[in-house]
Amino acid sequence: MAGRRDVWGAAGAAVAGFCLLLPLTGCGGPAATDSTRAEVQRVLDRRAAALLGHDGTAYGATGARTEYTRLRALPLSSWTYRVTGVRRTSAGAVADAELRYRVTGYDTAPVDTRRTLTLGRTADGKWYVSADRPARDAGQQLWDQATVTTAKGAHSLVLGAGRPATELRAFVRLADRAVPAVSGAWGPRWSRRVVVLVPRTLAGMAALLGSPAVNYRGIAAVTTGEAGGAGKAPADRVVVNPEAYAGLGDVGRQVVITHETTHVATRAHxxxxxxxxxxxxxxxxxxxxxxxxxxxxxxxxxxxxxxxxxxxxxxxxxxxxxxxxxxxxxxxxxxxxxxxxxxxxxxxxxxxxxxxxxxxxxxxxxxxxxxxxxxxxxxxxxxxxxxxxxxxxxxxxx
CATH class of the missing domain: 1.10.390 (Neutral Protease; domain 2)
Incomplete structure (x- = not known):
């Protein structure tokens, strides 16, 4: 953790909801048929393929384009949904799904998080997604907060929520110095790459971690195995608290990022x-x-x-x-x-x-x-x- 945690990192694990134990009905609402669930799965499969293929037209054909716009800058090697429950509503349906994705060149295993999708139906009976949001008790993902911006270094990828890429370059410089410093002390047998998330506010940081903001006040950064995910830690994320971080000097900022990068390197041990x-x-x-x-x-x-x-x-x-x-x-x-x-x-x-x-x-x-x-x-x-x-x-x- 960083900041005194400047204080340093911690990880929050999402708790699987009871609803996910009910494969078709969810919590409340009439049960969906197997065919409805299969139809919804196909829509989400097309949506995922369009996102990976950078095909905005095909993505729009499956429903709302908000996520596509916000996710365009995120380098993805995989993105899949697995529908775990569907229930019908007066306006259409609500689906519970497990989203798994990997950031190209950084994630050795998929990040796994739970989503709730609202679906409508066209006059000719085709399903479309009208909203895609975190499941109850699941943390947000960065794109839930704003359009994702990126800055890439030799050893790092910095992702911001609605922040200009020029602002993220300062984090790239710190992370690119941290990775070889950690390898020099710990050794080279780790990924030697780090992903840094920079939300806009303390509240944004807390939402990514799925915990109250008061828990992180005065803490400059934390490291979590899966920000907003299931806590299996296949993909570490350094999550910055921009409010506490702003109060640090140059040395303090470097110490924070190097400290958190050490947690990434030592995670397996x-x-x-x-x-x-x-x-x-x-x-x-x-x-x-x-x-x-x-x-x-x-x-x-x-x-x-x-x-x-x-x-x-x-x-x-x-x-x-x-x-x-x-x-x-x-x-x-x-x-x-x-x-x-x-x-x-x-x-x-x-x-x-x-x-x-x-x-x-x-x-x-x-x-x-x-x-x-x-x-x-x-x-x-x-x-x-x-x-x-x-x-x-x-x-x-x-």
């Missing part, structure tokens, strides 16, 4: 076994590499606590990293995680730090993951590591 002090601390460690910032500049809240004689007794637990936590407590959690990773790099070396991160994630479950990795990779115990970390915090910030 970040599991339920990985504590947040490690995942967020490691992303901060890479984010701040080469900035020349002193420890007390990077960890001001923890430094204040140390000067007041309050050195944390333990590494920060996951609960301290909550978006709604007290800002000072949240900052100290991030700072403590960063210092733990910095200590490992200083004492054992960067290769051991990377190996430690991978070993923890490979454990499969939280219980015993850190302890086993400490023993096997660093040759120490949890008690010894915590004592060393507390001494390191005092030495760096005292």
């Amino acid at each position: 970040t599991t339920a076994a990985t504590p947040l002090w490690l995942s967020e601390g490691y992303a901060d460690w890479i984010g701040y590499l080469g900035t020349g910032r002193a420890p007390e500049e990077i960890a001001p809240e923890l430094a204040r606590s140390v000067r007041d004689g309050r050195v944390p007794a333990t590494l920060p637990p996951d609960a301290r990293f909550g978006f709604t936590s007290d800002p000072s407590e949240l900052a100290r959690a991030y700072e403590g995680g960063w210092l733990a990773c910095r200590m490992v790099a200083d004492r054992w070396g960067t290769e051991r730090l990377d190996a430690f991160y991978r070993a923890v994630g490979a454990h499969g479950q939280r219980a015993g993951a850190v302890e086993q990795a400490l023993k096997e990779v660093l040759g120490t115990t949890a008690a010894e590591f915590t004592a060393s970390w507390r001494a390191y915090v005092r030495a760096q910030l005292g």
Whole structure:
């Protein structure tokens, strides 16, 4: 997460609605026949083919053109609907569908999100789409907010909601610096590409993540496996909060994007076994590499606590990293995680730090993951590591 998360990233997972368990009827309304469902599926298949073929006339023949206009700049390698439920209405029908799509050159697996489509019928009985919107409890997609604009770099694709491409170039420059910086520390065995979403407002960011805006106030960016999707994380997205991001300086903006890019790179090795002090601390460690910032500049809240004689007794637990936590407590959690990773790099070396991160994630479950990795990779115990970390915090910030 970024911004202090500047604070950094998190992912929101959409919850599948009960309606999707009813394959034909949806929630309420008369049941549609199998033939109606098949007819609606064919309309959506033609709509998808027209979008991929950049055929505006064919797309218009299937219904409203709003999505086509908003999506024209998005480079797509696939776009498919799967109808999961249809119910008839007095004006036509409502269809529940699963939309799967890939951004060309960036998504190794489809993004999967749920949509609700409203359909009408012509005088000669042909179905057409009059509206296509996120399903209830599903996050928005960027095109739901405005026309998608794009800017492409050597390692990055930046997508904006109604923003001029010239404005997006600044994000491209940051992301294109972040990718090689992360590869230099973590290694090259990841996609080495990043997609950045830039909505127009904080509310737009929250809508993409499917969570209340208050959860992200003051947070400059987050990384999510599937913005508005099912949470299976085949396609990472860095989602920017333009309001918090605007308050950062040049160094802070670079740290934010590099931090989030680190989450993209480490995703496959970040599991339920990985504590947040490690995942967020490691992303901060890479984010701040080469900035020349002193420890007390990077960890001001923890430094204040140390000067007041309050050195944390333990590494920060996951609960301290909550978006709604007290800002000072949240900052100290991030700072403590960063210092733990910095200590490992200083004492054992960067290769051991990377190996430690991978070993923890490979454990499969939280219980015993850190302890086993400490023993096997660093040759120490949890008690010894915590004592060393507390001494390191005092030495760096005292």
